[in-house]
Amino acid sequence: MASYEIEGDIEMSADALWRVLRDFGDVSWIPGNPDYESEGEGVGMVRTIRTRSLPTVRERLDAIDEESRTVHYRVLDGNPMPVDDYRASMRAVDLGKGRSRLVWRSTWEPKDVSEEDARKAVHGLYSGVLRAVQKNLARR
Numbered sequence: 001m002a003s004y005e006i007e008g009d010i011e012m013s014a015d016a017l018w019r020v021l022r023d024f025g026d027v028s029w030i031p032g033n034p035d036y037e038s039e040g041e042g043v044g045m046v047r048t049i050r051t052r053s054l055p056t057v058r059e060r061l062d063a064i065d066e067e068s069r070t071v072h073y074r075v076l077d078g079n080p081m082p083v084d085d086y087r088a089s090m091r092a093v094d095l096g097k098g099r100s101r102l103v104w105r106s107t108w109e110p111k112d113v114s115e116e117d118a119r120k121a122v123h124g125l126y127s128g129v130l131r132a133v134q135k136n137l138a139r140r
Contacts, residue, residue, distance in 0.1 A: 005105045011138040014094035018069040031132030054080045083108035
């Protein structure tokens, strides 16, 4: 399995960031003004995200770790990256003084491309989304 990690600091408290991340069914904070819906509640729930620029994505919440402020999820359908078996986590880290860090990690298998090309695709999507998320969340 290949992996990728990216981090970004956000001008909001870790508690506030954690409230956003743990509400898995609400993705109003991601870029692209997505249309979204969720099925079920808590671990096992599935969210569907629709944007104009990407395929419809379905993701399942696999775990919530309150102590480490981490959500774990996997893509079920519609992954826009050339990867299979995509699993990810998002964690809110307290930096103090009303600031936090979002740590976004994933593991996956390249699909019909080299690992290097898959990593470039993951990096491209993650870095773009992270920049937009930093701006969107800092306004909350």
